[in-house]
Amino acid sequence: MKRPIRPAAALSLAAALALAACSKPEPPAIGFAPYDKGYQTKMDLAQVDYKYPIPPAELAKITPDYLAKLDQEQLDQIYARLPAGPIPDGAFDGRILLPRGDSGKFRLAEVVGGFTGTLLHLKGLLVEDIGEALWRGKVFYRDERVLRNRIEDLSVLKKAGLVEGEPTKMQYGGKETWLLFPAKLYCGQSLLDARRESIVIDYFFTDEIPGYQESPDFLAGRRGFKVRDEIRMIRPGLYLGRAYLDRAFALNFVLHDKATDDRLREEFVKSGGKAQEDCWPGTQARTVAMAKP
């Protein structure tokens, strides 16, 4: 037999729910061009940019949680509407956003995404394992045009015999973290959207970077998975990224520097979305598009 809910308890529950609702960030109102499954159904990215501009106020509402719920086409459409922004500096928290297929499985494996994709599933080295258990984010060294990845748990790699010696550590957020997988940082071509440059994080020549440690750093380089990331700025302190393995798209990720985000978000909105641009912005008139209703 159910017990009746007492008024006081009901009040408490309502208050709790209301509080929860208040603390939940408002989702951004972002429009997407209509699409279906086939590649032919996707709108040209130039037209997406032109017809569905994202106002700065909506960009300011984007959160990693919001992005994690989008499908691949929605992420693609958002990415195409972003500028590269400034090449970041400092440490960012990272989160992987995996494109999932109909089955809910990692789509790369679902469609047999090449040999590298298949290799990802060997010996327990699933991307999700690496990503979600090991990877914590990236540290940008803007002046040196170098990036290193923050890894907090090396046990999987060590177990696989892929770590030799003791990699360099740094303090971040009160924790010690390893700085591994160095990459070059430059403005370069997006492999999705050529209309403007992205900030590229390129591991192909990782062995040329000071501090490179063969094992495990080779895993990301040209004798490993040939990783190439590219990122564009959602707003200062928040970037949307795409990771490629041997130039084949693998997954999305988001990078967040909360302090910078908190410090500059309001100004970003007030300025109409202005931000420093280090890379080629293209010739499509984004500012005009931004002004459209």
Next chain:
Amino acid sequence: MKRMLLAAIAAIVTLAIVLGPSQQPGPNAGQAYAQAAPAAVAPAGKPMPETSIVDQDAPYFEACAREGLNESECVGRLIWYKATGGNERFHTYTFQQRIGVLVDWFRVLRADHRDAPFWAWGLINDPSCCKPGDPDCPAKSPEETYGFDWCPGDDVLLKYVGKNGYVDPACGLKDAALDPDDPHSQGGKVDQRASPCDLRFGTSTGALGIRKFPNPRFDAAKWQALNGGKADWSGFNATKAAATGIESDSRVSKLADASVEPPFLIGTTCGSCHIAFDPLNPPADPAHPKWENIKGLIGNQYTRMSELLGSGMPKSALEYQMFAHARPGVTDTSAISHDQINNPGTINALFNVAQRPVFKGEKITKWRKVNTCGAEKDEGKCWCEPGANGKCWQMSTRDDDTTTVFLGGQKVALPGVHHILKGGEDSTGAHEAIQRVYFNIGSCAEQCWVNHFSDMRQVDPEQRGFGQTPFNVGQCRRDCPSFRAVEDRLQNILDFFASAESDQTDLAVARANEKKAKNPAATYTLADLGADLDKEFGKGAVSRGQAVFAENCARCHSSVPESTGGPFANRDFAAPNEAHPRKVRADFLSNEQSTPVTEVGTFRCRSLHSNHRAGHLYMEYASDSMRLRPPVADIPERPELKDGGRGYYRNISLVNVWATAPFMHNNAIGPEICGKPANKDNDFHRARYVGADGKLLASQPDCLRYDPTVDGRFELYKRSMHELLNPKERGVKRTLTNADLIVDLGVRKLDGKTEKPALSVGPFTDFMQLRIPAGSSAGFLNGLQHKLLVDDLFLAKRDPAHLEAAGKQALVPTLQKMADELLAKPVRFVEVMQANRDFLSAHYQTCTQEIENEGHRFGEDLSAADKKALTAFLATL
């Protein structure tokens, strides 16, 4: 209905003269330009380029004066030779990073090898450039020019390497007068042309058609550290193996490091493929021509553009073996905008352009100029350029398009549109066809068309990049300033096409010029040529050849049908068009009609070219009529590979065929030609003659070295004609890979300098490398529909019912077997593919023909004397 130019021009010019307003030919603009200072007066607020110590435009204006080009023709010429349309980003960044193919620009253009580019790459040295350190060269050291030639304008350009602020020389372009009939000019009163700056000229690199621009991102200190100096690029174009000693690094070039910013961005112009030596005035030394030896419309018969664009790739690279195998003078224009069909084609020789037949009544959907959109608000139907007054374009479908050319200052409206490409594609109008050349060379790549490519690595049909999508010309116009800069000057370029620079270059004149060069008083007439030909090919050969031509060839190779011009047998095919200002030959020597490839029988893969199909990249550049051509039933490929109007070849013109051998759209009929450069690393000639087993013959015929002299061209013509008319003596040509194709795969850990599999478990043990041995079919590699195969292999294992529903039930057992074998032992990939080659050819190849010099057997049964006679006669045209 196909129309013939003679009647059209004669009628229209006559009509214009009788009825139209008097319009005198303009002053000879070339002379005016040659005498005038080059810099235009800068309108207020418009950027103007700094003046160089050497005027880079001077030789161009001198050429205009020499050829008698008018103002519009001269501007068009300048643009054709020098405008990159902003493609320097494409050839420096986008091609390398997005497409994944590396160009070693220093290897191609280094000044210390200035004698070599012609013999290696077929490039034509810019006569105005010099090798730093040579007497009279303004640059005294290659350090000043980063190892390149010094070219006019470089005193300004070099100041801006590593800096912003360079004003492109194109900003100083003095435009031609407005056309009052242009809907955007408001009766010729308002100049609304887009800024010429976006034509992007830069300066020459030392090779005609290849231009350079200062890279503002260049960091001199980093460059010096990488290369040990500024005079060469030895650090940038080295392999990594030099530094690491690791075997697989011998296939890794530092050029792949996109964090390195070179001193120059490199762009190409339409001239990079179309500029050629003048058959009437060939250079004494092809490696060091003079300006008067050069023309811009004949097409470079020696260019190795495919090898040039792959010059930073090792021969073992998949991309190199797939694309860099076209013959000299041939390029696969769908290699970058890849359609997975092996279809290289020659650069079209543009002769007597105004005589080229047009086609009336073709249904064409395209943007057309209007001066208002009226009430139309849908930008997909009508769009006006913001900030301009009545500069609008309307999308419409019509069947009454004409082609306007100016001949001798007279406006002539040709009653239809041309069919431009090999299969009749680029058939929406001459302006559009010219604009598409700019896309071909990389213009507006980033803004307009790269996003519409098929990504070779995207095997998921639900994701962007799985297949091509059509790019949108309206979007391109809106978003790409270089598109607008070119578009607003297309009539100038078309006028240049119809100018004296495209006039026929007859053998009789070429020989006369040769004799005059030795003795100014010498003469050599058409009659002299006839006599010489008769002497060489038999008495009465020319006369008999005309009869043979009339009987056997003219039905395709005459633009004057018997219905209007009378019987071929009574025809003077060399008769001039009296209405033409320079009285060029009236007959274009082709009816330009499309013939089913199975009737011609030549290498059919080019006819299956798919980029103009509905839903594909260049959809907007083919007429609806072209796509509605009936399928050619007896093409052996699957129905989906020959639909959409494919399967035809345009009958090509025989004007000056004496100067443009070898023959066919792929230059495959005739001797193989080659450069024999001194540097064997840059010798790209490859053996192609195979035996009955399809393998290379142990003994290959010698290739003929490039020879643009009159005698050299004529010799190549004769030998090519012999092969054309005697198919059994052609040999059999097939293009095979000329190096092991190696793809380094997997995760490889170092043990000292040796690599070992890092994940050596299960089927992937020792799986580090995919190697396809040299001697494999390049066409097979190029045409394998790998995405379809990968997806079908996957479905065969996971969801065979899906394949069965798609009508592929019969394929499932083989696919399943292949998938099982690959999963069990991926290292056997090549073996599995080879074992199933017939299966793959039948179901996953876009074009199965591999022999390249078959077909066009017309004339095979002529007597030996008639074959000689035909050869003699055609040499007179």
